[in-house]
Amino acid sequence: MTDSVRDLTSRNKQIIKDSYDSYFTRRDLTFLAGVIAEDFVQHSPDAPSGRTAYLEHLAEAPFAGGTSSIKHLLADGDYVAVHHQMTLPGGDEEGLAVVDLWRLENGKIVEHWDVEQPVPDRARVPNGMF
Template sequence: MSETSQAARNKQLVVDGFTQFAAGNIDVLRTLLREDFIEHSPGNPSGREAFIAFIAQAPVARARLDLKRVIADDDHVVMHYHMTTPDDPRGVAVVDIWRLIDGQIVEHWDAVQPVPEAAQIPHGMF
C-alpha cells in the first residue's frame, strides 16, 4: 500500500520541520503550528505562542534528536526518535503524533519512555 499524496506531503513537512528544530531552529514552529494548536501532553500548553515559549525552555530544545522512523496516514504523522542530552546520554524514546490540516500542525500527542540499560532490552529499544 502506498502513501496518499496528502500523507506524503504531511510527512515531508513534519520531517523537514523536525530536522530544522533538531538543528536548533525553534522558530520553524511558527510556520508549522497553527495559531490555535492543541497540545494533549500533560503540563504542556496549547496555543502556538504559549507552546513555543514552553518548548524553547524544555530539555528537547537543547537535546540531540535521532529520528528512527516516520509513519504517515492522511492527516496524521507519527515520529519515533531517541532524545539524549549530555546529562542523560541513555535518554528517552519518544513517539510524537501530529495531526495536520492544510499544511499546519493542529494537534499533538506523545508518549515518552526512559531508555533502560541495554541488559534490560536485549532486542534494542529502537
C-alpha cells in the same frame, strides 16, 4: 490509497521531518512558527496549547538544545507518528524513547500527543528499543 491521499501523507511527513530538523538540528523555531496552527491543541501534560505558548515552551523546555534521532516516521493522511531517541542537554547519553503523534490540517500542525520513557539498560531489552 489514492494519489491525493498519498500526496497528503507525503507532504505531512515532510512537514514533520522538517520540523524536527529545524528544532533539533538548526535550533531555529522559524519553520515551526510557520507550520503550527494558531489554535494548536496539545495533549501532553507538560506543554501548553496555542501556537505562541507552545513556541515559548519549546524555547525553554528541558529538551531545548538536546538531540533527536528519528528511528521510524509513519504517516496516514493527516496523522504522522515519529518514534525517536531524544537526548537531553547534560543528560544520559541513552536518553529517552519517544513517540510523538501529530495531526495536521491543510499543511498546519493542529494537534500533538506523546509518550516517552527512559531508554533502559540494553540487558533489559536485548532486541533494542529502536
